[in-house]
Structures are given as structure tokens and as C-alpha cells.
Amino acid sequence: MSATVPTMPGALPFIGHGLHLLRDPLPLMRKANTLAPVVRLKGPGPDVYLVTDPDLLHRMLVTDTRDYAKGRITDGAAPQFGPSLLMDIHFDGLTLFEAHRRHRRALQPAFHPRRTAAQVPQVRELTQTHCRHWQAGQTLRLDQDLARLAYDVTARTFCAATDSMAGALAALTASSTTGVYWRVALPRLGRLSGVPGTGSFKRAVARLRAAVTGAIEQHRADPRDRGDVLSALLSARYHDTGEAMSDEQIVNEITFYMFAAVHGIADVLPHVFLELSRHPDAEERLHAELDTVLSGRPVQAEDLPRLHYTRRLLTEVMRLHPTVWLLARRTLRTVRLGTTDFPAGTEIAYGAYAAHHHPGIHHDPLRFDPDRWLPERTRALHKVAQLTFGTGPRKCIGDQLATTHMLTALATITQHWRLHTPPGHRHRPTPRLFLRPGTLPALITQRTPMRTTSAAPAQS
């Protein structure tokens, strides 16, 4: 079957492309786009087939999704976090597809838009408090500083929890991306105890699980809806049996959600400020929109749908710097992709980074252009043009929540502050499990929002 699939150049004996994937995978992803609809990556373990063609991606993720399991993600992450929605979930008598649908249906109400919108004041206040320690003229490590904000926002909106939970989340994030990535990139090596991040990662997961267990006890002792995700999961029920989830399952879910959620404010927002530093025209338009829509007052949930340019900017930053840049599937039966049949058990990968940089999907893909997301222009785009949160039945369940948190924090910060990377700063992102911004210094200056009389939606 694989005779028709070209192999990515540069494979090394024994480890194949493993070292490239650990060291500098982003150029490899762009190169794959130029080679073929499906490209073989060699590994120390089984070969992985990276799908780059947009129509094949759509088939794999949307129309033929029943033919695939999560594969490596489950192998790499489930033993550490416990099985949860992101991974392969099994219920007796149901196919993998049906089991996922049943589980997702029970969890979905926790992410209802009304619940998410109700978190805006909390996220705004946490951001305002966080920024109080900033001083004009100061240079910050933006990557570290915004990560601290992300831990606070995540701990409070997911578990109504305070500092100790945020501390556990910080420890997990610091130790995790390398350790988990090694397990996913090189599953066999990942089982060895000397793999970077392994010991501290396991301790950090245990610490966060203990903190979530403590939060469950507190919620049970005082059972009221705190507006957080945990309150909603405690009242979640399976539609067919009316059963609640076990506490262990809730801990699995919440631990993994928080692990994922941090990366919005912690990783996407630094990339936003990087792009604003590079594109003063975009910064000017952002400020103009915020001043027109907010007129100097703090952002509210009702403002978010009117921040059209801010949303486009965020979408474009996540196109160029997609946090979840590479994902995997495993075929459950023989599937045909293009002209090749792949037998059951084949490892398949897809990447938001590759798709977002594919010249057949995006015109001039390296160019930063928030207006490519204007409604009249998106209509012409391929269905897989936006894979930041995946697509199809396995699309991110937290996409709206993450977007709401990011927009709220971004609007609150940029109303009053400019954060510019110093001239000559060389951006070195770290693509591990998540695409992180790397070291990102930023000089802070203050700005005073213009107070306009009109509160009409901005036409930017």
C-alpha cells in the first residue's frame, strides 16, 4: 500500500524523523505540504502518514470519522491523565463512535454559551488584578507573565478554586509539554523513566488530581452552581441511563480540560502581542475598535460579538501559530486516502500548522492578514481552512470557552496597555505537545482608551 506514498526526506537510521519532530518540526510540516497529499514520516516505531490534502483531511475528520480512533493520543496521554473525552472512550455494546457521542452529549451542557458568557466578568476582573503589578517602562517576560494569568483564570473558571490549584496547574504545565510530547512522538522511548519531564510530570499530574478531588469534596459539601465547569460536570447525566459520571471520571475530565485550557491565554495571547508588535496597523485597528465598542468601559459578555476585528485578529494569530499543531488518528479498518489503501492499525497524523500554511488552502499563507477572515472572504475558503480547534465530531468542546477567555483578557489588556517585543527580538517558538511562544520579552507602555459617544458596532 505504501509504495505510492512518498517518504519525507531526511530520515535518519533507526530514529527516522523522530529527531526532526523533536527539534524543529515546523519546517518539516511546510515541506510536507509541497510533497504529496499524504507523506510518510518514519519513526523508531511504526511509520506515520501525514495527511496534507484538504479534501482528504475533510474526509478523515468529518465524513469518515467512524473509521478512525485517537491512537497515539490515547496511548501517550491516557495512562497519565486517565481516559477522558479527548481520548478513546469505551462503553459496553457501543462502537467507539457511539461511545464518544454518548459521552460528549453528557458533557456538552457544561460548555453551553450562556455558562461561558457568564464567566466574562470573572475573567475580566482576574485580568485587571493581574495587570495591576505592571508598570510603564518595564520589560516583562510575557510568556511567563501571561501563563500566570492563565493558571488563575483556569483554576477559577473550571473549579472555582484558588491559589493552590493554580500552583498545581503551573507545575503541570512547566513539566508536561516535553514529557507528554516524547511519549506521543516516540511512544517506545516514552515508557523509559529517564525521558525529560517524566518524574516531575507524574508528580504534577498527581498533585493536580488531588487538588481537583479536593474541589469535588468542597462542591459536595456546599452544593450550589458556582458557574464553573466542575459544578456542571457534577450534575452531568448520560441521556440513556440517567447515570452520573464517577468521581474518577470527573477528575480525569477536569484535569485534562485544565491542562488544555491554560494554553489559550498562556500561548495564544503572547503570539497576539508578537504579531501586534510586528504590525502597527493591526494594533491601531484593534485599539480603534475597542475604543468604539467599549468607549473606555470594561468589556462585557455582550460586547464580544461586536469585536469583529479583534476576533479576526485572534483567528489569524491562531492560524499562523496554532497551539495544537499536530494530532493523530489510527485507522480502525482499511481506509482509502487518495490512491492508497491503508490497513487497520495505520498511524495517521494531521496538523493544523501544516494545513494553515498550505498554499492550496490559504493564499499567501505566510502573510499576516486578519482580513482573510472577513465573512465575504471566508465563504471562498476550504472547509478545513480553520483547524485551530479541529473539526467534525471530535472538534474541541472548549473552543467557545477558550475564545471567550482569550477575547476578554485581550480586550482588557489592550484597552490600557501596549506590549511590544524589543526590536531585533528573534522569535523561537517551541513546538512540543503545544506550540508555545518560547521566551518573549515585551516592553510595556500605558495607553488611555478614547471615550466615544457612540456605542455602535465598529465597522472595521
Ligand code: HEM
Ligand atoms: C486555545 C485553546 C485550545 C485549543 C487550541 C484546542 C484545540 C483542540 C483541538 C485541535 C482539538 C481536536 C482534537 C482532534 O482532532 O483530535 C481539541 C479537542 C478537544 N479539546 Fe481543545 N483546545 C483548546 C482549549 C480547550 C479547552 C478550554 C478545553 C476544555 C474543555 C478543551 C478540551 C478539549 C476536548 C475535551 C477535546 C476532545 C473533543 C472530542 O473528542 O469530542 N480544549 N482541542
